[in-house]
Amino acid sequence: MLDQIIQTKKEEIKNLILPEDEKLPRVSFLNALLNSQRDVGLIAEVKKASPSKGLIKENFHPVEIAKAYERGGADCLSVLTDSPYFQGKREYLTQVKKAVNLPILRKDFIIDTIQIDEAQRIGADAILLIGEALEPTLLKELYQYATELSLDVLVEVHDQDTLDRVLKVITPKILGVNNRNLKTFETNIHQLKAMAVTVPKDTILVSESGIHTNEDLQLVQQYGANAVLVGESLMRKDDQTLAIKQLFGEIIHG
Numbered sequence: 711m712l713d714q715i716i717q718t719k720k721e722e723i724k725n726l727i728l729p730e731d732e733k734l735p736r737v738s739f740l741n742a743l744l745n746s747q748r749d750v751g752l753i754a755e756v757k758k759a760s761p762s763k764g765l766i767k768e769n770f771h772p773v774e775i776a777k778a779y780e781r782g783g784a785d786c787l788s789v790l791t792d793s794p795y796f797q798g799k800r801e802y803l804t805q806v807k808k809a810v811n812l813p814i815l816r817k818d819f820i821i822d823t824i825q826i827d828e829a830q831r832i833g834a835d836a837i838l839l840i841g842e843a844l845e846p847t848l849l850k851e852l853y854q855y856a857t858e859l860s861l862d863v864l865v866e867v868h869d870q871d872t873l874d875r876v877l878k879v880i881t882p883k884i885l886g887v888n889n890r891n892l893k894t895f896e897t898n899i900h901q902l903k904a905m906a907v908t909v910p911k912d913t914i915l916v917s918e919s920g921i922h923t924n925e926d927l928q929l930v931q932q933y934g935a936n937a938v939l940v941g942e943s944l945m946r947k948d949d950q951t952l953a954i955k956q957l958f959g960e961i962i963h964g
């Protein structure tokens with residue numbers, strides 16, 4: 711699946727026309743995670759659909775969801791901008807950025823510097839770089855390019871091999887371990903367990919995907935996660951503010 715997505719992105723890039731710079735204020739994604747009010751930081755994801763789950767939210771209103779996440783005390787947001795596979799749009803990110811004060815990650819498959827220029831212009835505060843999708847030299851180039859544009863970077867890996875390859879070329883400030891294998895879509899909530907010891911100690915470690923309950927959250931925290939990235943389980947609820955509080959065990963019923 712990942713290979714197919716990357717192929718699609720190569721085609722998209724050929725036709726990509728950069729939008730006007732929205733000139734929106736940059737907010738530090740890194741600091742928001744470092745200064746979380748909770749023991750575990752939260753990156754809450756605004757996502758309408760995914761290739762593994764299909765349509766997640768009918769009547770999808772990204773701005774309303776983002777505001778509800780902010781009221782629930784999310785530290786950061788992640789907004790899907792990929793349209794063929796996730797039914798996202800770059801306009802969603804800009805609309806959300808204008809409506810909330812939280813730093814925003816552009817969730818997409820970035821393989822070229824032009825997409826980083828695009829992310830900056832539409833109002834992203836951070837970008838995602840996926841270890842499994844990028845050769846180490848390209849990963850390093852894109853990481854440095856984003857950093858020069860004052861964008862934070864969430865570097866994501868799924869397995870130990872990729873992590874080892876990534877750490878040979880960069881020491882990411884924020885590292886995500888994706889519980890979902892993007893080639894097979896299988897999710898394993900224990901993915902981080904054995905890998906956490908090999909993560910540099912000053913790196914913020916984010917556990918991503920398949921986190922549904924407060925038990926899941928506590929488990930990945932025990933494995934060493936400093937933050938979580940949660941989409942589907944929050945999106946499926948009617949009230950995203952309440953959903954966050956339930957995830958953190960702050961309300962038992964409701």
Ligand SMILES: O=P(O)(O)OC[C@@H](O)[C@@H](O)c1c[nH]c2ccccc12
Nearest residue numbers: 888918919920921939940941942943
């Ligand atoms: O909806 P979930 O299972 O809570 O997962 C969120 C996020 O981790 C997932 O959307 C994701 C992780 N890495 C990605 C890379 C591209 C697109 C999407 C993703």
